[in-house]
Amino acid sequence: MTPPCTNCGNPLQRHVNLSSGQLSALANDLRFEFGPFVVTPQRAQEFRTILALGEKDIKDHVSELARLERQRDILSSFLSPIRKLPNETLFRIFQYVCEENLLQCYPWPPGRRPPTKMKSPVITYLPSTVISSVCSRWHALALSSPSLWANLAVETYTTSLDEAENLVGFIDTITRYLERSGDSPLRLALDIQGSWIPHSEEVPSLIHLTQHSPRWKTFKYDGHHFLTWYSLLSQLRCPLLVELDIAIMVEGLNCFKHHPRLTALSTSEPVGKTSKALYNQLHHINFYHHLLTELVDALHSCASLKTLVLGYIYPDLEEGGLGTWRNITSVSLVNGKSSRIVFSSFDFPSLNKLVLDGGHEGGPAHGLVSFISRSSCMITTFTLRGIHLSDLDLVAALRVMPALLHLEVENKLQPDYLPKYQSPVTSHLLSSLTHDHSTSISLIPKLHSLHLTWRFESSDTSDDSSDDSSDDTSDGAPGNNASDDEFDNDFDDTAFVNMVKSRWFKPGSDLAAEMSALGKSCIRSVVLKFPARRVNADIYEPLRILDAEGLRVVVAGTNGVQV
Known part of the structure; x- marks a missing residue:
C-alpha cells in the first residue's frame, strides 16, 4: 500500500518508475559505451529530468519517514516503564532529587564572589522547577506536592532600599517557591554577604522569608554578619524548629531558647553565652571549634544528649578523666587532631556509633583501643x-x-x-x-x-593500562x-x-x-x-x-x- 502524502493526505505517486530491465540496460551502457558522443543532448536532458523527479521522490519519502518516526516515538512513550510507576513512587524519587533548591541573588554585585560558584545553568540548581517542566503529569504532581518546594538555600547580599529595586526577579522567585510550598515545614539555609548597611533588615528577601518563620523546621545561617544585627532574625518565633545550624560566631543563642521542639544544634558559639535551658533540651550537638572547658560545660548541661559531633577542640585544661556520659550513643570527630583529647578525657559506655574523619589534613587516632576498652561500649557502626x-x-x-x-x-x-x-x-x-x-x-x-x-x-591499572597512567611531579614534590x-x-x-x-x-x-x-x-x-x-x-x-x-x-x- 502506497503511504499518504504528509501535506495533502493523498497516496504518494512515484515520479520515476524504472523497471529492473531498464536499470540493467543502463548499467550495461555504463560498462560498454564510451567516448564523448555516447550520450546525446536529448538523452542527457532525459537523465536530468529523471534525476530531478527522483530527488522529489526521495524528499517525499523522507518526510513520510519523519512522520512515521514521530508517530513511533509518541506511541512507544505509552509503553515506557516509567508510566507504570504510581505517583507515590515518583513522589519519593522527586523527594530524593529535590533535597535543595538554590536561590542565589541575581544580579550578584560585580567584584564579589558568591558563596556558591555555579558551574551549570541556573535551572540545574532548581530541581523542583526542572521536574515541574518535564511533562503535564510531572507538573501536576510537583504542584500537588508542597514539600518539594520547601527545601531552600538562599544566598543574598545586603542592599540599600534603592538597590533593592534591581532584585525584583529574585524576590519573585522566592515568593513563587514560598507559595508553592504551601503549609509544608520549611528547611531554610540563609547566607547573607556584603557590607553591613543600617536598616538592611528591610530588604524584601528577609521580609518574605521571616514572614514564613512559623513554618521553619530547620534553619542554617552563614554570612558576614552577626545574627542579632537583623531584628527580623533575632526576634524569630519558630514553633516547628527542630534543627539549628549557626556556622559563624554569634552574639548568643538565647533568642532560640523559647523553641521547645529544638533538639539539634550546630554552633561555634561559646557555651557560657547561651542559656543552659536551651542545652538541656538538645539531643544532637555539633561543635565546630570550642575550648575543652566549654565542651565539658556543654556536656554537663545536656542531660538529654544522644549524638555528639566535634570539630577543633583546643585543650585549655589538663586532659584525662573529665567525666563519663552514659546517655551519648553516637560520637563523630571531624578533625583527626582532636581524637587524642577526646579519647583520653571522656568515657561513653553507651556508645554504639563512632565516626573518625580526619578532615582536610587527616590526623592520627591516638588512644582509640584504650578508649573503647575503658568505655566498655558495644560499637555497632x-x-x-x-x-x-x-x-x-x-x-x-x-x-x-x-x-x-x-x-x-x-x-x-x-x-x-x-x-x-x-x-x-x-x-x-x-x-x-x-x-x-x-x-x-x-x-x-x-x-x-x-x-x-x-x-x-x-x-x-588492572585491565586497561595506558602509557600516560603515571603521575609525574615536575617540582619533585611527593605525589x-x-x-x-x-x-x-x-x-x-x-x-x-x-x-x-x-x-x-x-x-x-x-x-x-x-x-x-x-x-x-x-x-x-x-x-x-x-x-x-x-x-x-x-x-x-x-x-x-x-x-x-x-x-x-x-x-x-x-x-x-x-x-
Missing part, C-alpha cells in the same frame, strides 16, 4: 575517613569491637605539603577479616555491611599516587574477593547453619569504590555469582560499575 591509622592498629581496634555490624573505611588524598600515610586497607587487614570456617575465633564475626573507598591511584617509594598503596583485589567469599553463607545452606552456631553472621552488603582506579572485571567475577545468590555487591571504578 564504625567509620574511618582519612585517619592515619596503620593496618595493625586498625586490626587491634576491630578486635575490641566484637559487636560491629557496619564498617566503612575511606582513605583521603593528602595535600602535597603534608606527609603521605599508609592506607590501613592492606593485604594484612583483608586477610585478618577473612573468615576461617574451622574455628569460632574471628575478627568482627557479625559484620553485616562493608563499605571501602580507595582514592589512591594504583601503579597497576599522592602509589608510585612513591615510601608506601605501597596498591589494592589487593584477590585478597578482597577471598575475604568477601569467606563471609558469605548462602541462606538455608548447611554452612550458614554451621557458621550461625559458631556465632558468625553472613555479610549482606559490600560496596567498593575506586574514584581514581580502573576495575578488572575478571578478578571480581566471583562476586557476581554471590550477587546473584542474594549478596548486595557494588564494585565501581573509573571505568564504571563492574559488579
Whole structure:
C-alpha cells in the first residue's frame, strides 16, 4: 500500500518508475559505451529530468519517514516503564532529587564572589522547577506536592532600599517557591554577604522569608554578619524548629531558647553565652571549634544528649578523666587532631556509633583501643575517613569491637605539603577479616555491611593500562599516587574477593547453619569504590555469582560499575 502524502493526505505517486530491465540496460551502457558522443543532448536532458523527479521522490519519502518516526516515538512513550510507576513512587524519587533548591541573588554585585560558584545553568540548581517542566503529569504532581518546594538555600547580599529595586526577579522567585510550598515545614539555609548597611533588615528577601518563620523546621545561617544585627532574625518565633545550624560566631543563642521542639544544634558559639535551658533540651550537638572547658560545660548541661559531633577542640585544661556520659550513643570527630583529647578525657559506655574523619589534613587516632576498652561500649557502626591509622592498629581496634555490624573505611588524598600515610586497607587487614570456617575465633564475626573507598591511584591499572597512567611531579614534590617509594598503596583485589567469599553463607545452606552456631553472621552488603582506579572485571567475577545468590555487591571504578 502506497503511504499518504504528509501535506495533502493523498497516496504518494512515484515520479520515476524504472523497471529492473531498464536499470540493467543502463548499467550495461555504463560498462560498454564510451567516448564523448555516447550520450546525446536529448538523452542527457532525459537523465536530468529523471534525476530531478527522483530527488522529489526521495524528499517525499523522507518526510513520510519523519512522520512515521514521530508517530513511533509518541506511541512507544505509552509503553515506557516509567508510566507504570504510581505517583507515590515518583513522589519519593522527586523527594530524593529535590533535597535543595538554590536561590542565589541575581544580579550578584560585580567584584564579589558568591558563596556558591555555579558551574551549570541556573535551572540545574532548581530541581523542583526542572521536574515541574518535564511533562503535564510531572507538573501536576510537583504542584500537588508542597514539600518539594520547601527545601531552600538562599544566598543574598545586603542592599540599600534603592538597590533593592534591581532584585525584583529574585524576590519573585522566592515568593513563587514560598507559595508553592504551601503549609509544608520549611528547611531554610540563609547566607547573607556584603557590607553591613543600617536598616538592611528591610530588604524584601528577609521580609518574605521571616514572614514564613512559623513554618521553619530547620534553619542554617552563614554570612558576614552577626545574627542579632537583623531584628527580623533575632526576634524569630519558630514553633516547628527542630534543627539549628549557626556556622559563624554569634552574639548568643538565647533568642532560640523559647523553641521547645529544638533538639539539634550546630554552633561555634561559646557555651557560657547561651542559656543552659536551651542545652538541656538538645539531643544532637555539633561543635565546630570550642575550648575543652566549654565542651565539658556543654556536656554537663545536656542531660538529654544522644549524638555528639566535634570539630577543633583546643585543650585549655589538663586532659584525662573529665567525666563519663552514659546517655551519648553516637560520637563523630571531624578533625583527626582532636581524637587524642577526646579519647583520653571522656568515657561513653553507651556508645554504639563512632565516626573518625580526619578532615582536610587527616590526623592520627591516638588512644582509640584504650578508649573503647575503658568505655566498655558495644560499637555497632564504625567509620574511618582519612585517619592515619596503620593496618595493625586498625586490626587491634576491630578486635575490641566484637559487636560491629557496619564498617566503612575511606582513605583521603593528602595535600602535597603534608606527609603521605599508609592506607590501613592492606593485604594484612583483608586477610585478618577473612573468615576461617574451622574455628569460632574471628575478627568482627557479625559484620553485616562493608563499605571501602580507595582514592589512591594504583601503579597497576588492572585491565586497561595506558602509557600516560603515571603521575609525574615536575617540582619533585611527593605525589599522592602509589608510585612513591615510601608506601605501597596498591589494592589487593584477590585478597578482597577471598575475604568477601569467606563471609558469605548462602541462606538455608548447611554452612550458614554451621557458621550461625559458631556465632558468625553472613555479610549482606559490600560496596567498593575506586574514584581514581580502573576495575578488572575478571578478578571480581566471583562476586557476581554471590550477587546473584542474594549478596548486595557494588564494585565501581573509573571505568564504571563492574559488579
